[in-house]
Amino acid sequence: MTGAGGWGTRRHGTTLALLACLALAACGRSDEPTPPLPPSASTEAAPDASPDAPPDTSPDPAPPERRPAPVRIAVAGDVHFEGVLAPRLRRPATALTGAASELAAADVAIVNLETSVGTGGAPEPGKRFTFSAGAAAFTALAAAGVDVASMANNHALDFGRSRLPSTLRAARRAAAADPPLAVIGIGADADDAFAPALTDVEGTTVATIAASAADQDPTADPTASWVAGPARSGVAGALDPGRLLREVRLADRSADVVVVHLHWGVQGQRCPSDDQRVMARRLVGAGADVVVGSHAHELQGDGRLGPGYVAYGLGNFAWYSPGPTGVLTLTVRPPREPAGRARVTASRWWPATIGADGLAALDTGPAAAASRDRRVALRECAGLG
Template identity: 40%
Template structure:
């Protein structure tokens, strides 16, 4: 698939977050280092400083400094998405996109098939333009490893791959299992980051047909724990930071189920530094598990469903394998579009989000 090779990341970006913080959001960091939105990031290049060193002296390689990874939940088809695609691409998710653009790497999930003529199908689907609009809104990586992306059948894989042609942002799907489990890799801020996507949620009647295999197109299944763990271990040997984006959770539940917790533990043991994803349709707890960051439920980001309008952006600041800070930028979906909360509303929303951690084994 295009673009799945090592690529140069965007330029220094956290300077822009200073403006975003003042204009849009009030978050609360979990770590002791203060708000991610108020920290300066180091330069983008890992540079050898060789001028005048004595013979035999090792070249000095400056620490590139931390980077910030932004993760959001489901992008679902409906009138909110349709209206968004009627605006300029950079306006798809509204002003909160500035937070995504300011991050070093941003990850989202499109919870739907992507087809050329979505109106001509009998299932909820999105047009290829959704990928271009997400990129314009600051998203770098788009997972389609979920239980909805192949609602039109196994042939939907090739529609997804065609939509990604020239963009190279999709992850979690492929013409075979090697392609589906292959990580998205990018160098950002002097760090090599690998993003792997998989789904724990699959239609019971379609597990065999939707799961990518040696000679079968499909999505990366997190039910194949050994296969997913092997991919994480392989990425660990090559990348400074490994992110696993999982579609998981029980609909409507605010606490993670045993399957989520067991999978997260296995992925962290294999070398994942960040494990996060949506799937339950509601927010679930987030925090630290040892040296890793885990977020069990990112909720919906752009979606019509009014049952739980809470939304937001998870910001994880990392320096290689070190998770320095975890921050929630709270939002509420108004007419399906996430709008950043401010002031006392933001403070209350973050407190509520912190409270979701009580039914997990995570720490702040």
């Protein structure tokens, strides 16, 4: 789909501020006569500057090299609009009020949208849980400051492939809206589904790729058949990671920062599985600077893995079940030379708890301290630095 991978631009005031300063400097000049220059500042030629001397052809000194500014990337967990959250889509502009400011403060904010979106279709037979939302779900995410939403998960086609055309149309409209939302990990074919979202942050390109590596039992869950193919719609699948690794290498050649969002792991587990650990190492080796994930519906550890940064599981974020959650904001320094790599230089955890209303609310006092302690324990469990 044309809306799945595209440019989403954050506007910054640096250039406008500079132009304003120049304008003020020009407007502030006085009409009074300019006082005479002192002898040391005379415009007369210096004694050794003969009129017959050849012109100075030495090159001007090179301007100092401009280093790209750090990029702030915020990631949060699973979002759907079921149960108590469903009525909130009647007013999508305020549907996720509460955590919106934390997401909007980042240059790029990414979540997993764990629901089918659109109209038509019917619940997939054999599925215990089927989630559904209208196109207002995309509007609600964009209004909350989300720039990129992954739909590479085991609920994106809960209402079958017959709903998918309406999903893709809504995603194209979301990408063209103001503010825009890039929907990734789903498409009319595999090329569409794997297409990255490209976000320009003051000249730094952030590429975000999404895929699902959630191992579903085909005898109990139909989602194993949802994977997109060369001529088949669906989600980007990574149980065989070959295509995903190729896309990461390709993105690494042109983008400054590469983020991979994976649906993976074992539901209910707080420590990453062996499969997650192996996949994370392979992705970082292929050029991923940040690897984040969801699917366990539990928070899992985050930290450094070689030159990359991994957050194995971000849990739920807007969900009908109360529990711990948060927003992880990473400060990423873009590469300083063409062959270099981006690097996460700082991480910040916004500790929160999902309440009875399904929304994340900031923890304070003992609850915030408990959230920080939990994060330390999960990092040790994940074996991350």
